[in-house]
Amino acid sequence: MVVRHAAFTNTLRTSARYGRHAKSGFSAATKKWAQRSVGKSCSSCGRVMTKPSKSVKGVKKDMSQLEVDHIVAKSRGGNNSSFNARPLCARCNNIKGAR
Numbered sequence: 186m187v188v189r190h191a192a193f194t195n196t197l198r199t200s201a202r203y204g205r206h207a208k209s210g211f212s213a214a215t216k217k218w219a220q221r222s223v224g225k226s227c228s229s230c231g232r233v234m235t236k237p238s239k240s241v242k243g244v245k246k247d248m249s250q251l252e253v254d255h256i257v258a259k260s261r262g263g264n265n266s267s268f269n270a271r272p273l274c275a276r277c278n279n280i281k282g283a284r
Contacts, residue, residue: 211253215267219253222272229277248276258283 211219223236227249234251254273257263260283273281 211265211270212267215265215270216253218267219251219270219272223251225272227274227277228271229273229281232274232276234272234274246275248279249274251275252278254278254281 220236223234226233232249235247235249237250237252238247240246251272252275253270254277255263255265256269256271259265263269
């Protein structure tokens with residue numbers, strides 16, 4: 186197949202690299218909404234959530250930091266809308282997985 190448009194070529198490369206769909210996350214507005222939960226307790230375990238920090242190679246992640254979780258996992262048909270998002274601590278989000 187010959188593709189002559191640069192934007193379409195990038196889409197094909199991205200789709201091939203990440204599977205069927207290109208990887209996309211929550212919108213900036215949803216992430217900002219979740220940031221308001223810093224200092225409040227996790228809805229799952231009750232731990233006080235801290236502000237997320239940039240990951241550094243070789244440094245263990247703080248398991249009480251805030252993460253935005255899909256209520257219905259993307260692998261089970263969930264989407265990236267704000268209605269399918271909730272703030273959880275990193276520990277609860279890792280335990281939950283794709284359930």
